[in-house]
Amino acid sequence: MTLLERYILKIAFTAFAACLIALTGVIWITQALRELDLLTGKGQTLFIFLTVTGLSLPALINVISPVALFLATIYALNKLNGDSELIVMSAAGMRPLRLLRPFLVLATFVCFVVGMITIYIMPASFQELRNLFTKIRADFVGTMAKEGQFITLENGITFHYRERAGDALLGIFMEDQRVKDKVVVYLAERGQTVETNGQAYLVLEKGSVQRKEPNSHDSSIVVFERYAVDLAAFNQDGGDIIYKPRERSTTQLLFPDKNELLYQYQEGRFRAELHDRLSSWLYPFAMMAIAFAALGDARTTRQGRGLAVAAAVLGVVALRIAGFAASGAVVRTPAAVVGVYGVPFLATVLSMMIVLQGASIRKAQARLRAVGRALIPSRNRSVQGA
Known part of the structure; x- marks a missing residue:
């Protein structure tokens, strides 16, 4: 990776980290405020409160990371264009694919993180969270009961x-x-x-x-x-904990117990959860590609980029809506599995086609300008000879 590519990667990664920390912090605080009942109403310690809210962080990071990458890509490209660096790079003959390389490196890192969280960390955190809540509810005598007061549980x-x-x-x-x-x-x-x-x-x-x-x-x-x-x-009939599909490990979703009553009743949800996990790593690539396709072209400071940003945002919204629709369809029919993977893959391919088409157009325009500059001197010489 060249010095210029490392410079672009530094800008994008810094913006990504800032967006991820800020968005995760804000949403985590809202989640923590909802769990304050553990301290006030259920008599739990501060350690239990922090544990419960901390176990929700993998799910938050998993959802926010692709969005943070999308925002970081928009910020980095806008900054490069606003400082006229993108225009200089384009005038110097820097190809769009070379400009795309730092963003691909960052997207690959985010995809790896999202994949690890979705496949391994998030199911384990959900399972541990269920075990902790089960233990809290089962120990209501020691944690919730107050002397001389009647307490009523949800069950x-x-x-x-x-x-x-x-x-x-x-x-x-x-x-x-x-x-x-x-x-x-x-x-x-x-x-x-x-x-x-x-x-x-x-x-x-x-x-x-x-x-x-x-x-x-x-x-x-x-x-x-x-x-x-x-x-x-x-807490549960028979004292056994029945885990929901999202609380099962990926191995349990790949090889479920088909004789289990919950699986027989919710087979579609098991299938949808499995393919949602296996396809989640595709979304960071798709969102980055959408942002780059919209803002990767160099423009002068007089040319507004508001419409391009709006188009990128609409593209991401349409991507997520289509993804949720495909996930919901998988619950009803196995044939919809193609859509779960096809939605982010198709968005990535279309965005790359836009980038490559724009590069071809710019290359053709550069050739026309070169031919024009070559023709103008020859015309001047012919006029002077006449």
Whole structure:
């Protein structure tokens, strides 16, 4: 890479890093504000809060990186043109493909980062985030319950205890309304949370369990001296975590368990998630190519570039809309997989054709000007001879 190409790459990379950090920071702050309920309402520590918000960063970077590359390409080309450097390069005979080379290097780097995040890092972060939220919800006794207050969880669990005596809770009331027609009420004089083999249990002492029979006004009461309640059961039936397609590893999407009920019910979403991951690295190339096709030509300072920038923005918007449409179609039919890869590939090819066509036109214009300069002296000599 020549000194000039390294200079262009430095400008583009600096703009890319600035856009990526700024956009990621702004969106991350908005996400963090939404998770403040972890500190205020659910009694979690600052470490848990930072962990939850930090696990969302790979997804943000994955979405923002292609946009940041697009903005960096526009900024770099506008800066080079505004300082008349692009005009000098064009007048010196610098080919568009040579000018494109630094942007291709940067786009290759961004594609690698996006591919690694999408295929490996982002699914792992989503899975860890699900595990963390599951643990927080399962440990609602130790993290959310307040002395003398009734708390109600989203899944229909209501919990209350009168006071705390050391590690024990006194005067416990717990109502399970997860099944509307089968309400279960736990009453106990004393209780304590115990963790065994990674499972959390609430051990109740000297109490009773009241169960209302479905579709009936009858109920049964069982008195106990000691009773253990699996807290994980209040989170998922059976205590097992069922991961969504986006929370599965890429290997699990490539080789799914076809006997799994979730896969049989959402096979299209599994297929769409897999091909979205495998095609995500194509979008940085496409967005960079669109920006370069719109602004890669040298123009004088009197020639406005606003229409070119607007055309590039519209091109990127159309690209993303077409990509989302293709992804949605894959859920319904496997034949739409071609569109998932074809949309960014076609956008890249069309943009490169525009760049090469513009280069051919400029080369033809240069030849015509050279022929014109050669003809003018000969005409002058013929006039002087006459």
